[in-house]
Amino acid sequence: MTTTDDLRAGARTALRHCGVDLAAIDGDLLTARTPVTGETLFRIGGSTADDVDGAVAAAHAAFLHWRTTPAPVRGALVKRLGELIGEFRDDLAELVAIEAGKIRSEALGEVQEMIDVCEFAVGLSRQLYGRTMPSERPGHRLMETWHPLGVVGVISAFNFPVAVWSWNTAIALTCGDTVVWKPSELTPLTALACAALLDRAIADTGAPPKVHQVLLGDAAVGERLVDSPSVALVSATGSTRMGRAVGPRVAARFGRSILELGGNNAAVVTASADLDLAVNAIVFAAAGTAGQRCTTMRRLIVHEDVADELIARLTAAYQRLLVGDPFDGATLVGPLINEAALVRMRQALARATEEGGKVLVGGDRELADTSPNACYVRPALVRMPAQTGIVREETFAPILYVLTYSELDEAIALHNGVPQGLSSGIFTRDQREAERFLAADGADCGIVNVNAGTSGAEIGGAFGGEKETGGGRESGSDSWRAYMRRATNTINYSEQVVLAQDVDFL
């Protein structure tokens, strides 16, 4: 098992490579901790709520300059950021593994998302297209223009400590906005590394220094950011509970928000499914990242004809999963983020049992003797008699509830019968079944897949979900529009006033 001293040394080296001044992080406000051993790495300084107003004011001043910087020039900053992330890919992945407990391949995958979204945003910097529409009036032109919006407050979660920041920041900077970032308290080191790389990109390209700032701090920092009248857009990733607090507060001051909240993602496995493919996809989506993705598969809705076989194969696969030190190359499932997550997982399993469920495999703590302060757990597969109580809630841990069905309509009803609506999948070889799932009265999520798991979306698509997931969209496609304001322009090049709708006046 990697020791805390190893991790501390690894973190120091990676931070230094990324340009973080180690002396500057010394302080007594926050604890940087690793879930790998469950122990403290460093005590560090940070910001308090009183620092927020100054940061937002500086970001707003930078915005006044940045908004008139040509978009392709703004893109050059993001291009440089992407190059630096590529150069320090291993260091960033190391920090993600240390702070979020991800296995190397997943940590590298997260960093790859950053590079991908930077490339996407660079292309976007020449494609912030507005439409032109035919005017109903002679001698008139009707068109729309997209302008930068203002300061964007980014609030991110521990589980994708760098990728979600990059989705927002690469797009926001390209759109001419400036960013104030409040990362999770659980992952301050990765945030410092990202901010240092972006500072270097800013210096290299001559962009205004305050186009990006990071505020390490507690919930009070996030609250002040949310309430700040100069923050035009709050993009917040976290629990539905957090979103319920953030959304109305931003709306009350007529700010905008992008909410990326809880998921309770399900896959339907039909009788025609390729079970080899389904098993592999399900195990990654349900057990990968120790169940700590917002896209993690939490419910499996299986046709009764294939349920026994699929459950037997999944049970065997779950028993074989290597749970442990994410720095061991053979490990597939790293630790839960902290003790509170373990407690919530146990409570969920206890409730599932009370509600008539049967734990088929997993749920037990592992490595408690060698790593008493860390929370390693075998992913759990739980057969449930109905979609009640706990199955309708998101527990941020590797628990997959299995339900069965006989008709596809029933499966879709079960699928949609939860408050959340992020990601979904169907495993089938029948095109009719697939199309039914993709149709308007099919799956009600923001992400709907066929023969692919619920997690691991590419950055090129819009990411986000419906219902209690919050409705926001980030990263690819036309998500950029949420980071800009639209002006509709009417240009009269005739010599008279012509009123729309044929209105006669004067």
Ligand code: UN1
């Ligand atoms: C998250 O868990 O907040 O689709 C983001 C995925 C990743 C992003 C997850 N690309 O699983």
